[in-house]
Amino acid sequence: MTGTRTRPRRRPRATRTRLLLLVGATLVVVCGATALTTALFQRAYVMGEFDGRVVNAAERSLGGAALHPSSSTYLGFLRDDGHPSGMLAARLSGDGKVLSAAVVMQDAPPRDLDAAQQAALTGLRADGSQHTRAVPGLGAYRVTVLRSGGVQVLTGLPTADVENMLGRLVLVEAAVAAAGLVVAGSVCAVVVRRQLRPLGRVAATAAEVARTPLGPGDTLTRVPAYDTDPDSEAGQVGAALDHLLERVRHSEELVRSGEERMRRFLADASHELRTPLASIAGYAELVNRGTGVVDPVLAWRRVSAESARMTALVEDLLLLARLDEGNPLRTARVDLAALVAEAVWEARSADSGHDWQLELPLETQALVIGDAPLLRRAVTALLSNARTHTPVGTRVVISVEPLGDHWVIGVRDDGPGISPTLLPAVFERFTRADSSRSRADASTGGSGLGLATAAAIAAAHGGRITVESAPGRTEFRIRLPRAMESGPEKGADADVRAAALPPRPRRQLVK
Structure with a gap:
């Protein structure tokens, strides 16, 4: 029969370690939540600003295309100055099909998009909303479609620069958060260590008292006065321990005093009983000898008197014992x-x-x-x-x-x-x-x-x-x-x- 194996109990961590772990976990959660919220807010703000730029570019492109309403493939307005590099524009049919599309090149004339790139821009409606599309060979674009009369123009701006900027912001925020965690953790470690130092001294005092044998002449270690401040929890523990040690010392003194009184009581009681017993024994010995030195009647009277004295003493002792026991x-x-x-x-x-x-x-x-x-x-x-x-x-x-x-x-x-x-x-x-x-x-x-x-x-x-x-x-x-x-x-x-x-x-x- 195989015995059940008992799992060893985990040794409890020190209070300082548990506090540091708890504070550290709290800081990580708070910093992580703060960084995530900040990143999402920044992304929403930057993308909102970027969408505004996309709408402005689309309105400008629609204005240029409206100058040639009879040509459904006209994109000559892309050659005008002021268009950012990488901006693309497309003329759409009424059902959203791309009729012609080109992208603005830096230091070069606009370049027409191939069939695959145009296919990525198909299917958008002229409702003024912004969309993100991945254009083969060009990357991700933020695009929108505007319509004026029978002219529909799709305009888009590349999101690579915005995404790179947001990525750098996230990295900077992560680095700042990590540095803040390190600094905050170090500060917390120092603060926790300093705040728990009095409690450690009180624990050391308690351990030393536990190791000290309680005997005559032994002195119990006391908690220092600066560790008994009632305004702090550690001080309250120190004051309570100091009060407990004082009560232990007082109880020890009472026990020793009681033992001393008991020894003195027994010695006195023995002496009081020995005196009449010695008298009784002496008179009895003289009567037994029959020497005639002591009158037997006188001896008997003295023996009776001493016996009564001893009986009274014993009765007093028994009465005190009953009263000490608290008998009803x-x-x-x-x-x-x-x-x-x-x-x-x-x-x-x-x-x-x-x-x-x-x-x-x-x-x-x-x-x-x-x-x-x-x-x-x-x-x-x-x-x-x-x-x-x-x-x-x-x-x-x-x-x-x-x-x-x-x-x-x-x-x-x-x-x-x-x-x-x-x-x-x-x-x-x-x-x-x-x-x-x-x-x-x-x-x-x-x-x-x-x-x-x-x-x-x-x-x-x-x-x-x-x-x-x-x-x-x-x-x-x-x-x-x-x-x-x-x-x-x-x-x-x-x-x-x-x-x-x-x-x-x-x-x-x-x-």
Whole structure:
């Protein structure tokens, strides 16, 4: 069985070559059409002028023949001066038969035409129209027949000189057209080459970028500024490529930054998990030895505490992972006022050393669509952050207030503030406060995931969290979209409301 032979694909021509071929073909067609039109017009004009000369000669011959109407063969008028050399004249009968014919010779008497030559002139009518006849031995003639009374005279002039002149004109026009094509083609080649040169440089830049390995420290070649002119198509391509390279560079930086954050995240998470694991392993080893150095009850309490700490850290990491994946939330209509009030009561119960204050909206519910446990966790994280990183006696004000089509949860304290160097990274994972935020000891600090978790929860609800800090005032604000007053619930059994709370004033001090 013979396989089908595949025809090799033709290599595409370069844009420059295709443009030159297209322009060249267009020029050839235009020049050819122009030359042909000009030649036809010139021929029609010259032949029209020549026919006028033929008519004039015929009228003169008819006038000479009319002087001798009785002689049907008289051609003596050809001997008069003024007749051009080569002109022929003939006397015709009524039915167009040639009776006599002669041709004017240069420096010699007129010569009679023979029978064959006369036969070539037979059959013409005296209608004043011009005809072309080939006369044997004399060549092509332009002839016409005029009649006056009973006299009919045929007169003709040779077309050789006219044809030669038209031929020379055609040759001159062809030479001019060819020269024009060469000049125009050369100019077009130069123009096309110059106009496509920026595109060639852009293509060279793209090819060089394609060959450049993308690795740490590698720099991508950029398109020169003079090849990014938006007023030209090549400049637009160059600008687009330059913008694409900038985005590639930015994406590469984001990838490297993400990899660096991931490495740091894994290192911090490993460190946070290793600390309680080491403590648990140490107490377990001491209890197993039975040396009596450590009370088993105390050891068990420490193991339980470290286990809870490790469990909380793992839960925070799993929650952040779920939020990063964009998993759908179990949403319902949540009253932020009730949720915040409960969180503040719990914070007050856990820590009486701070001055906790609560500000809620008057006689209205602060409704949002969200996951109530997650929102409570975000608020708790902010309260825990204020309790952990501010000294005893600090006043912490928690508020819920409307702002346009959002509700804003604010947590404000009058503590020492956040260091300006730490402030930009305060919502990054495993970020901890430095000495500018008071901490009792290392064990009282969090894992560095609280604020990151709060920021991720706010983002998952279509909101955002911000912070402003200065010595004596630090405020965290969570903005969440309002819920429609009569909108449908989304997957919850009931609203989270403050039904058990009494009517509250604008500012309420929690005791």
